[in-house]
Amino acid sequence: MADTEQSNTNNDTKSFKPDFKSEINIESIISAPLVAASKANVEMLKGQTRAIIDNCFTKVKRNNGPDKQSDPTAKNDTKDEGDNSDSDYIYEPIMINLTLKRTFLHEETNKQGEKITELRESGLTFAVPVICLMPINSLAIDKVNVDFDMEITSVTSWHNEKGIITRQAQLNGKISNSTNSNDNRHYKNKSTSSLRVNINAGQLPLPTGVLTILDLYVKNIQPQSIQPQKPVKP
Amino acid sequence: MFSSDQTIPCPVCNSKIPFDTKQLLMGIQFSCPNCQASIGLSQESKPIVEETMQKFNELKSDMGKQKNIN
Numbered sequence: 001m002a003d004t005e006q007s008n009t010n011n012d013t014k015s016f017k018p019d020f021k022s023e024i025n026i027e028s029i030i031s032a033p034l035v036a037a038s039k040a041n042v043e044m045l046k047g048q049t050r051a052i053i054d055n056c057f058t059k060v061k062r063n064n065g066p067d068k069q070s071d072p073t074a075k076n077d078t079k080d081e082g083d084n085s086d087s088d089y090i091y092e093p094i095m096i097n098l099t100l101k102r103t104f105l106h107e108e109t110n111k112q113g114e115k116i117t118e119l120r121e122s123g124l125t126f127a128v129p130v131i132c133l134m135p136i137n138s139l140a141i142d143k144v145n146v147d148f149d150m151e152i153t154s155v156t157s158w159h160n161e162k163g164i165i166t167r168q169a170q171l172n173g174k175i176s177n178s179t180n181s182n183d184n185r186h187y188k189n190k191s192t193s194s195l196r197v198n199i200n201a202g203q204l205p206l207p208t209g210v211l212t213i214l215d216l217y218v219k220n221i222q223p224q225s226i227q228p229q230k231p232v233k234p
Numbered sequence: 235m236f237s238s239d240q241t242i243p244c245p246v247c248n249s250k251i252p253f254d255t256k257q258l259l260m261g262i263q264f265s266c267p268n269c270q271a272s273i274g275l276s277q278e279s280k281p282i283v284e285e286t287m288q289k290f291n292e293l294k295s296d297m298g299k300q301k302n303i304n
């Protein structure tokens with residue numbers, strides 16, 4: 001997990017090299033992998049959001065001026081914004097067309113007065129945002145297993161007058177070599193301490209923001225009756 | 235980031251039409267379970283959907299790599 005800390009390329013990043021051979025408190029051992037997992041989750045979510053914005057929306061000028069990108073497939077270029085602030089732009093969904101076909105029974109009376117029933121097909125084309133077709137789901141780390149053997153070297157305890165629990169304690173110790181009998185072959189004569197972190201990524205519910213956008217679009221696919229225009233009298 | 239149970243409301247009766255984007259791209263039509271209307275992807279929209287799908291697939295594989303690193 002120390003690797004995660006060091007790989008961060010921010011200028012103000014401070015590297016942290018925990019010395020597992022010296023005494024360390026149990027909270028730090030458990031929290032370091034959890035913080036790293038949480039950071040990884042944030043990175044994945046950022047990537048997903050960026051992908052949705054970049055691939056399913058077009059950034060256009062708010063005032064529909066001459067700068068508006070008329071090509072619906074044109075991708076966003078956030079670098080080339082000049083003096084314009086973000087509030088001058090809106091994100092318009094990239095639309096695609098779906099076709100709808102429907103067969104229906106058509107009845108008509110011919111010149112001889114006979115009723116003729118035939119099967120006819122009607123079709124229409126309707127536009128939906130491309131985001132509605134994308135199988136989006138949120139993938140994130142949902143389980144972190146932190147597995148280590150600890151040799152307790154000291155216990156710090158103190159009185160906490162203010163809290164509900166009046167006496168608190170903290171365990172300090174060293175991460176010892178694995179004593180797991182199944183892994184004896186691997187860890188025999190190994191001088192390094194072992195802290196094993198196992199991460200599981202799973203599908204989580206979509207963020208509320210994405211769900212709201214999808215819900216809005218889906219509601220707009222619902223049929224609406226349009227009143228026929230009255231013919232203008234000459 | 236990918237779910238398999240996608241639906242779209244039927245423009246005729248508002249029932250949910252289950253569909254799969256990959257199959258839509260192959261030209262397969264999906265029927266409404268209620269009114270038998272069928273939806274398909276129009277030919278001119280195929281390149282946009284294909285390109286967007288590809289981008290999401292790339293992201294999915296990138297995330298897979300990220301997962302293995304951790």
Ligand SMILES: [Zn+2]
Nearest residue numbers: 244247266269
């Ligand atoms: Zn229907």
